[in-house]
Amino acid sequence: MTWHASLSLVYGLEAERSVARFVHDGPLRVLKSLYPEGDAVCHNVLVHPPGGLVGGDTLDIAVHVGTGAHGLITTPGATRFYRSSGALALQRSALRVEAGARLEWLPMESILYNGCQAENHLSLELAPGAELIGWDVTALGLPHAGQAYLSGRFCQHIELPGIWLERGLLDAADTRLLAGPLGLAGHACMASVFFATGNPLGRARRELALDTARQIMAAHALKATAGATSPNPQVVVLRVLAPQVESAMSLLRGVWAAWRQALWTLPAVPPRIWAT
Helix, strand or coil: CCCEEEEEEEEEEECCEEEEEEEEECCCEECCCECCCCCCCEEEEEECCCCEECCCCEEEEEEEECCCCEEEEECCCCEEECECCCCCEEEEEEEEECCCCEEEEECCCEEECCCEEEEEEEEEEECCCCEEEEEEEEEECEHHHCECCCCEEEEEEEEECCCEEEEEEEECCCHHHHHCCCCCCCCCEEEEEEEEECCCCCHHHHHHHHHHHHHHHHCCCCHHHEEEEEEECCEEEEEEEECCHHHHHHHHHHHHHHHHHHHHCCCCCCCHHHHC
């Protein structure tokens, strides 16, 4: 049996409180809204009870953050793309943020199981004055369990239309890409954290975002395989290769915390589920 599940999550500002409302079809939903830092920021955990996708499965996630609202979304665990007999497993996430609104998109990693045929598509739509901090983490196989990514194909697509596009194909048969020094160089995890805005950042704020990310990176064990750039005045991104998810995630969380403080004057209040 294959699943086609969808979720529409809308944040609105009601009496100075960011409130989340959602509708869903199939096994995809959000847990109770939490406010660990007060009414201004609404934390939600997005849950897919089956725990993974097989060939033929499709997950469609739509998030809309209304003017003045602030939402933070994470997941309780990894998204798993399992072995497929040939059909594509597809996850599509569309994030729309209105003027004066903020969104933090912080899902756990995607794991590519041996033999998967999958695509993970993330699109961003940011109105002028909208801001977003997000990340993406992809793990190739399960190195701790001795399960390598030896066959399969995975397409990763991240796009802010007309501004920024990152699209890559990880074919397990492409040893030059996966093992070569100009590719992943044998690393089992690739990750990025990005700050994106609906209009161009001023030079000072853009440099602040870059300098803040580089300071965290310079003090981290993965500094040799990480780099921060600004491919467009509306985007600052730090990318990293790592031997495992845990080390990459620690760098991303450090940059997320530093950006929150430097760019939004907010303390780093991690989602409660990260502590479980």
